[in-house]
Amino acid sequence: MPKLCSSRTLLDAATRGGKAIAALNFYNAETLLAHMRAARVSRESIILQTTESTIDYLGLRMILGMAAAAADQLEEPVALHLDHGSSYELAARCIDAGYTSVMIDGSKLSFADNCALTRRVVELAHSAGVSVEGELGHVGENDAASEDSQLLTESDDAARFVNETGVDALAVAIGTAHGFYKGEVRLDFGRLKEINAAVPNTPLVLHGGSGLSAELLDEAIACGIRKVNFGTELKNAFTKAVKASLSSSDDIDLRRTFAPAISAVEEISRSKIRICSRVAYERQTFSS
Numbered sequence: 001m002p003k004l005c006s007s008r009t010l011l012d013a014a015t016r017g018g019k020a021i022a023a024l025n026f027y028n029a030e031t032l033l034a035h036m037r038a039a040r041v042s043r044e045s046i047i048l049q050t051t052e053s054t055i056d057y058l059g060l061r062m063i064l065g066m067a068a069a070a071a072d073q074l075e076e077p078v079a080l081h082l083d084h085g086s087s088y089e090l091a092a093r094c095i096d097a098g099y100t101s102v103m104i105d106g107s108k109l110s111f112a113d114n115c116a117l118t119r120r121v122v123e124l125a126h127s128a129g130v131s132v133e134g135e136l137g138h139v140g141e142n143d144a145a146s147e148d149s150q151l152l153t154e155s156d157d158a159a160r161f162v163n164e165t166g167v168d169a170l171a172v173a174i175g176t177a178h179g180f181y182k183g184e185v186r187l188d189f190g191r192l193k194e195i196n197a198a199v200p201n202t203p204l205v206l207h208g209g210s211g212l213s214a215e216l217l218d219e220a221i222a223c224g225i226r227k228v229n230f231g232t233e234l235k236n237a238f239t240k241a242v243k244a245s246l247s248s249s250d251d252i253d254l255r256r257t258f259a260p261a262i263s264a265v266e267e268i269s270r271s272k273i274r275i276c277s278r279v280a281y282e283r284q285t286f287s288s
């Protein structure tokens with residue numbers, strides 16, 4: 001099996017095992033290195049993902065080279081995924097460059113427009129053996145000032161959407177949000193179970209995984225979540241460790257400055273991979 005494989009392959013294996021795959025955003029060589037080390041120690045597949053901002057920052061060729069090199073050094077297969085692809089053109093550029101999975105985020109569009117856009121991306125992606133994640137409902141931001149509000153996913157719509165688009169994975173809105181949570185997080189597990197029952201052959205994706213307790217993640221996975229996205233906690237750990245490293249020393253050697261930050265991210269990545277990869281039996285034991 002090629003080391004960079006489609007995310008559908010990983011998600012189907014996770015479904016069979018009653019597990020989820022940790023989808024870890026990376027932003028630079030250091031965060032990628034952290035995820036690579038975490039995956040190696042855990043001996044689990046991961047999904048490496050970048051947003052459009054990271055593509056603007058590193059460039060597609062650099063990202064592909066780095067991710068393929070990381071995958072080559074791992075025993076378990078890895079996917080490279082576009083997180084929150086905003087347009088057909090961006091998804092096409094990523095597919096062309098060698099991404100093995102793309103998200104097309106039409107969640108701010110009408111149902112019909114979201115379906116049409118997602119279906120176009122699925123047609124292109126599947127012809128290249130690439131998996132597609134769509135989003136229905138809308139996962140908003142944890143920012144009170146934001147007008148970008150939550151719109152929870154309806155199970156009937158999910159069934160129609162999957163039917164009409166042929167997506168490989170579906171991001172659902174059940175109460176999570178991007179960024180830091182303020183106060184207690186409430187997830188609508190009843191809704192999640194209904195969606196899972198409505199689209200039993202489509203792996204479900206949870207965005208806004210940062211800041212969710214192991215108990216919440218366990219329950220979400222037990223209810224059908226097969227991919228959990230983590231970004232905010234990783235960025236936060238990296239930046240805090242760099243700040244501490246710079247303020248405690250005048251050392252200008254970047255290898256030493258970044259070392260504690262890589263370790264900090266690796267530790268979080270390992271713990272997220274561990275939670276996601278618990279098998280069903282361990283999950284029941286944990287939650288009972």
Ligand SMILES: [Zn+2]
Pocket residue numbers: 084139178207208229
């Ligand atoms: Zn997201």
